[in-house]
Amino acid sequence: MQFLFIHQNFPGQFQHLAPVLAAGGHKVAALTLRVKEVQKWNGVTLLPYTINRDPGQALHPWLVDFNSKVTRAESCYHAACALRDQGFTPDVIIAHPGWGESLFLRDVWPDARIGIYCELYYRPDYPHTGFDPEFDGPPDLTNALRLRMKNLNNHMHFAIADAGLSPTRFQADTFSAAFRDRITVGFDGIDTARLVPDDTASLSFKSGRTLSREDEVITFVNRNLEPYRGYHVFMRALPRLLRERSRAHVLIVGGDEVSYGACPPKGMTWKRIFIDEVRSQIPDDDWARVHFLGRIPYDQFVTLLQLSRVHVYLTYPFVLSWSLFETMSVEGAIVASDTAPVKELITHDETGRLVDFFDGDAIVDEVSMLLDDPGMRERLGKAARRHVVRNYDLHSICLPRQVQWVRDLAALDPRAPESPCL
Known part of the structure; x- marks a missing residue:
């Protein structure tokens, strides 16, 4: 044919x-x-x-x-x-x-x-x-x-x-x-045979810093950093998150363009707009633990998911991102927005934790709870991988x-x- x-x-x-x-x-x-x-x-x-x-x-x-x-x-x-x-x-x-x-x-x-x-x-x-x-x-x-x-x-x-x-x-x-x-x-x-957990995962930065599974790593991924994927909500939660998690490193992946929704004011990017909004609330030492990685090669992206302790995924009721499935496949512990179609994939307290999209304090609370509870992270991560293998392999x-x-x-x-x- x-x-x-x-x-x-x-x-x-x-x-x-x-x-x-x-x-x-x-x-x-x-x-x-x-x-x-x-x-x-x-x-x-x-x-x-x-x-x-x-x-x-x-x-x-x-x-x-x-x-x-x-x-x-x-x-x-x-x-x-x-x-x-x-x-x-x-x-x-x-x-x-x-x-x-x-x-x-x-x-x-x-x-x-x-x-x-x-x-x-x-x-x-x-x-x-x-x-x-x-x-x-x-x-x-x-x-x-x-x-x-x-x-x-x-x-x-x-x-x-x-x-x-x-x-x-x-x-x-x-x-x-x-x-x-x-x-x-x-x-x-999802290629679940490739996307597997890896306790040896590590990621090095141009600054010379290397992060591994021994570090407290929080990840947030968009194709482009914009409101449709909750970037503004995550950034507004960042000052408290950094303040309460003094050892955490936050890795943010995403470009400066617009994939969905409205464009930012001329000459601006959504990334810069919300950095400017919260930067004065974050001391320099805390800000040094925030890493904007832009768009990265896929092998580095997989490593990033593998070393993450908690992954945050937010979205309007819209097209679902592959990154959520990929995070589940590597046994990621996920805090996600309680929005459609996320609820097709994440069942609260079974394959992840669901929060109101707009509730930045709840996001911080859920992330902190998971960071403090390795048993819950393991339970949710293993259940997430089982779900993806059984239904989305x-x-x-x-x-x-x-x-x-x-x-x-x-x-x-x-x-x-x-x-x-x-």
Whole structure:
């Protein structure tokens, strides 16, 4: 069979599925912005395309998002036409539609089966508005209209997609009833054989300091440091946390950009805004125990999780981070926000400790309790790993489920002999 993946930053969520299809003897290609020329990756042919924009277009601000998606979709359409004219006819197309590229692929290959990765459907009320009044701004009824326009891309994909795949029930359930029945819930998968506890883990810094499991290490991880992932709440809890934990080192991972939500004021970053807010409350000696690591290589990231005594994870009701699963896999003791979809993964006092997202004092109390109770840390960490191994392991659970989803999508004859992956 022939498969075509669409993802502007391929492989993204398909980093395991695409190679296993290629290993099964199928012809697998991917259209992506990530490469500038044709190349091979784990048996997958990566095909570049470029975006053509008309910078002179004047648009209603509610259409800016959709215009960007249509622009990408047109560019991907032309690249797909060129691929079709070279004789490539995919049986199955698997796309992340979030940036719009796959909008017109049914016009290129009308007989292909199309599956889409359903990350989020935007709702005009909770959970996408009204959760954090500090950043929602004043009540604005037009915000609901703006979010409805943001869903144009989703609705147009409903018309062309045969099936959807969503990583959590919470994310799947944000989608409208018109498409929800076509969505299978299946997480991307965690390599629990690689992500294991390591009592010898240590991490060295440019300053010459090395931290190990002997040190009291608290970790906090975002892709980018911003309110959607509770960075502001964590920073406001930091003065008391440092004051009460005089030996603790706090390791903060995350970039300065914006992944979700509103941008900071021009010329500022959320990271700097909340450092400035709390810095005067923290003595220099305490501040020296706060380490902003930026974005780090994955092997260092795994080591960081392995040496952490307590990991703090906060999020709005939104897309769930892989880092939470990864922390659980290494037997991390976790303090997490009592928000959806975290509660799909963390059961209070069984696989972690849950706190109110906005309650900085409760976060400090829970972190301190775990730091003082190695027995509880061990109990929660082992239960967390068991839960991830049993329900989210890449090779035994998630990848077979994804392959079955592809098999169903391809509508293969169930009597046909199965290949290693189909």
